[in-house]
Amino acid sequence: MAEKIPVLEVFGPTIQGEGMVIGQKTMFIRTAGCDYSCSWCDSAFTWDGTAKEDIIQMDADAVWQELKKTGGDRFSHVTISGGNPALLKNLRSVITLLKEKGMAIALETQGSRYQEWFTDIDDLTLSPKPPSSGMETNFDVLDDIFRKLKEAGRASSASLKVVVFDADDLDFAKKVHLKYPGIPFYLQVGNDDTATTDDLGLMRHLMARYEWLIDQVMKDPELNFVRVLPQLHTLLWGNKRGV
Ligand SMILES: C[S@@+](CC[C@H](N)C(=O)[O-])C[C@H]1O[C@@H](n2cnc3c(N)ncnc32)[C@H](O)[C@@H]1O
């Protein structure tokens, strides 16, 4: 029987709103389930049980059919996020099929698990979590991920992205950046109001947070090679799901 993965959303095409390929036209596949429970998770429905009725078990063909139904022929890039898609050994079959179809593939994960198929990802974002999340990074696992990517000659496909809410988070981000020199490093503005429907108010608020983060980076000589970004999709569409 074909391997199945738990899918919560297939949407797009939209722009990648975060990180290393920000602005890239892409489809999204959002898998269910996470080994973390970040206090500020903007996709908590993937793991807190509130959307468990919406989870569909799909094999690779079903995922591809859903992508085509939603995106037609208007996409060549697919981003897999979650939840933590790196929990799913079974993603191999989806990734193989997407590659057969000529798709470029991006993946979002916190770096708490390695999977053999990481080496087939074109844009691999590893996003260790700062103190404000309430989560603890296992740096042995993260070290191991980078070691395996390097061994496979795939380190150049990876980037690090740390979400920042406060000064402690920035401190953590800096430690991560200094620990993995040479890995492209992104700082991302944390959204501390994932419930509001006041899009304009949220945009103003997050732009002020962005300016604060930029100010911190500009004055810090140890952060001369970082890229500072907002979540572009949140500025454009607020907390709306599926964009
Ligand atoms: C929902 S997560 C799913 C992938 C994976 N679990 C992870 O955390 O990397 C996708 C990205 O959104 C970021 N994110 C989650 N909640 C956020 C928030 N409130 N503000 C800014 N970024 C957030 C995460 O840090 C991660 O980089």
Ligand SMILES: Nc1nc2[nH]cc(C(=O)O)c2c(=O)[nH]1
């Ligand atoms: N447009 C858009 N860009 C994104 N980048 C990362 C996302 C995610 O939730 O993983 C995301 C998302 O949900 N939408």
Ligand code: SF4
């Ligand atoms: S690791 Fe990602 S999906 Fe999991 S709780 Fe944290 S932000 Fe949400």
Ligand SMILES: [Mg+2]
């Ligand atoms: Mg998101």
